[in-house]
Structures are given as structure tokens and as C-alpha cells.
Amino acid sequence: xxxxRQQLNEGVFDLTSCGFLIHLSEFxxxxxxxxxxxxxxxxxxxxxxxxxxxxxVQYSSTKRKMFRTLLCLAALMAVITGSLSTAxxxxxxxxxxxxxxxxxxxxxxxxxxxxxxxxxxxWSQTMPEFFTSNPYLDxxxxxxxxxxxxxxxxADVLNLxxxxxxxxxxxxxxxxxxxxxxxxxxxxxxxxxxxxxHAHGIRVIICSVLPAAEYSWRPGLGPDYKIPAxxxxxKSYAESAGFDYLDYFSAMTDGENGLIAEYTSDGVHVTxxxxxxxxxxxxxxxxxVLENE
Numbered sequence: 001x002x003x004x005r006q007q008l009n010e011g012v013f014d015l016t017s018c019g020f021l022i023h024l025s026e027f028x029x030x031x032x033x034x035x036x037x038x039x040x041x042x043x044x045x046x047x048x049x050x051x052x053x054x055x056x057v058q059y060s061s062t063k064r065k066m067f068r069t070l071l072c073l074a075a076l077m078a079v080i081t082g083s084l085s086t087a088x089x090x091x092x093x094x095x096x097x098x099x100x101x102x103x104x105x106x107x108x109x110x111x112x113x114x115x116x117x118x119x120x121x122x123w124s125q126t127m128p129e130f131f132t133s134n135p136y137l138d139x140x141x142x143x144x145x146x147x148x149x150x151x152x153x154x155a156d157v158l159n160l161x162x163x164x165x166x167x168x169x170x171x172x173x174x175x176x177x178x179x180x181x182x183x184x185x186x187x188x189x190x191x192x193x194x195x196x197x198h199a200h201g202i203r204v205i206i207c208s209v210l211p212a213a214e215y216s217w218r219p220g221l222g223p224d225y226k227i228p229a230x231x232x233x234x235k236s237y238a239e240s241a242g243f244d245y246l247d248y249f250s251a252m253t254d255g256e257n258g259l260i261a262e263y264t265s266d267g268v269h270v271t272x273x274x275x276x277x278x279x280x281x282x283x284x285x286x287x288x289v290l291e292n293e
Contacts, residue, residue, distance in 0.1 A: 093151030094141050102160060110160035111135035112286060115149055115193065116168040118142035119210060119270055127275050137162070145173045145181070146189035153193050157202070164203040164289055166246070166282060167193055168210075170234075171268065174226045175215045183226060187233040194243055203289050205282075206238045208249040212268050213258030224257040246285055251277055 091097075112135065114120050120140025124131045131138055139156040141148070146169045157165050172178075173186040194204045208231040212223040231249055238245035252274060254260045259267060263274030270278070 093148045094144065095152050095155055097141055097152075098139055098156055102155065105137075105160065110137050110162045111290070112164045112166060113137045113139055113157050113160055113162045114166045114168070115153070115157055116140040116166075117144045117149075117172050119171070119268075120168055122269060123275055123278070126270070126272055127279065130275075130279055140168075143172060143177055144169075145178045146170060146186055146193075147173075147178065150189050150192055153196055157193075158196060158200050161200075162202055164205060164286065165193075165197045166205045166207060166286075168207040168248075169193075170209045170230055171212060171223070171227065174209075174212075174223050174230065175218050175221060177218075183230045183233060186230055187237060190234060191237055191241075194238075194241065198241075198243070204238075204241075204243040205246050205285060205289065206234050206243055207246045207282075208234065210248050210268075210270070211253040211257050211259045213254075213256065214267060216266055216268070228257060244285060244289060246281060248278060248281060251281060 114123065114136060117140055120138060121142050123140065124138035130136065137160065141152075149167075149169055167190060169190055170186050173181050173189075174183075190206060194206060197204050209227045212227060215221060215223060228249070231247075235245050235247075237243075252259055252263050259270075259274070263271055263277065265271055
């Protein structure tokens with residue numbers, strides 16, 4: 001084979017490889033955008049990075065090939081960065097997640113709004129009768145952190161003009177679904193939601209974060225000691241601000257800062273038995289709160 005033909009063949013192979021890498025990146029972006037919430041956790045994409053690097057090592061057997069492959073990698077990273085930026089810019093707070101439901105509500109359907117993440121969202125899926133038989137609305141979104149909830153708090157709480165809001169949030173912040181964040185900042189986001197509600201004449205119930213010994217999707221972050229510390233901040237704030245504090249943690253812990261096995265499917269999310277406990281606690285508090293309205 002002539003050197004010219006060999007160079008052409010290598011060039012075609014390089015272009016094909018670039019295309020392969022870019023298509024592979026698009027696949028990983030799709031995979032990485034799922035769970036534990038919509039576009040929140042890119043852990044799957046990060047975990048896929050070694051696969052791309054292994055491909056580069058196998059292909060780049062010469063310096064020339066390494067140079068060309070690095071150009072392909074640069075193009076790949078540009079695609080990834082642009083795609084992620086676009087995805088997050090579209091609706092980072094999921095403002096439109098409940099938009100249609102909010103628009104269709106009557107004035108009597110939003111007496112109490114439950115604001116939260118997958119634990120709240122899973123509540124209405126596991127026990128729909130709790131919400132359909134009461135004037136309660138579930139406004140939980142899987143995977144969300146407190147900053148995202150704060151972004152959509154007006155659309156999903158204030159504009160619905162409820163009598164009370166039940167805020168259960170913070171575990172995904174500790175899981176670093178959107179990156180590292182201090183406990184004081186997590187508490188600050190919850191405080192901001194509470195103060196917005198109070199300013200609009202809405203009764204505030206701040207809930208303790210549920211126990212979790214570990215996060216299966218991101219281990220090693222220490223929720224077993226961070227969650228109690230965050231709960232202490234939330235309780236102190238609620239007491240000083242005159243808001244109600246609902247302690248799920250004490251009723252659901254296994255004694256080692258994890259959830260009782262019967263109450264969870266994976267150490268974080270709640271089973272029907274767990275929701276039974278939560279219903280009893282929150283209903284008792286709501287009966288008192290709404291009776292005093």
C-alpha cells in the first residue's frame with residue numbers, strides 16, 4: 001500500500017473515530033442525566049469516562065495517532081460541555097414540571113402543599129389516597145436540591161395560596177447532587193423558603209431530614225452524621241422563628257442514624273410502612289395547625 005493511501009485510510013479512520021466518540025458521549029449524556037433525579041445526577045456520565053480513556057489508549061499506538069485522537073477528544077469535550085450547559089439552562093429548577101397541574105387547580109385544592117424531593121414525590125405515588133382524599137398537593141421532584149426548590153417555590157407554593165406548606169428537603173444536598181454545599185447553606189435555602197411562605201401568610205412546617213446511613217449512588221459522604229447536624233440547625237431555626245418543626249428522624253431511625261429496614265427500600269427512599277409513620281406524624285401536626293387558622 002502506498003504511503004499516500006495509508007495516510008488517507010488513517011485519516012478516514014480518525015474521522016470515524018471522532019464520530020464514534022461524539023456519538024458515545026451523547027449516549028453517556030442521556031444515561032448520566034437520569035436518577036436520582038431529572039438532569040441532577042451526572043455520576044453515571046462521570047463513571048463512563050474511564051471507558052472513553054481506555055478507548056483512547058487502545059487506539060493511540062503512535063504519537064501521530066495520539067495527537068489526532070487528542071483533537072477528537074477536544075471536540076468530544078466541547079460537545080459534552082455544550083450539551084450539559086444547554087440541558088441545565090433549559091429548566092434547571094424544573095419550573096415547568098407542575099405547571100399544567102398548577103394551572104388547572106381550583107381554589108380549594110391547595111390547602112396544604114408538600115414541597116420536597118423524591119421522598120415527597122414518591123409519597124403521592126405510593127399513597128395517592130392521602131392526597132386525593134385531602135386538599136393536599138404533592139410538589140416533590142426527584143433528585144432536587146434545596147436551591148432548585150427555592151427557584152420554583154413561587155410557582156409551586158406561593159402562587160397556589162395554600163394555608164400551609166410542609167417542607168421536607170436537604171438530603172440531596174448532602175448527597176451533593178449538584179455539587180458540594182455546606183450545611184449552613186442548605187439550612188439557609190430552607191430558611192429562605194420558610195420566610196417567603198411566612199411573608200405570604202402561609203403557615204410553615206419544617207421537617208427533619210429522614211435518616212440515611214449511606215447514599216447508594218454516591219457513597220462515602222457521611223449522611224449518618226451530616227443529617228443529624230442539619231436537623232439540629234433546622235430545629236433551632238424553626239424554634240427561633242416561631243415555625244413548626246416536624247421530627248420524622250426520631251420516629252424512623254434505626255438507632256444508628258439509618259432508616260429502620262422496614263421503612264425503606266434502599267436506605268433512603270421510603271416504603272409504604274415508612275409513609276404510614278409519616279402520615280400519622282404530619283396529619284397530627286396539620287390538624288393542629290389548620291385548626292388554629
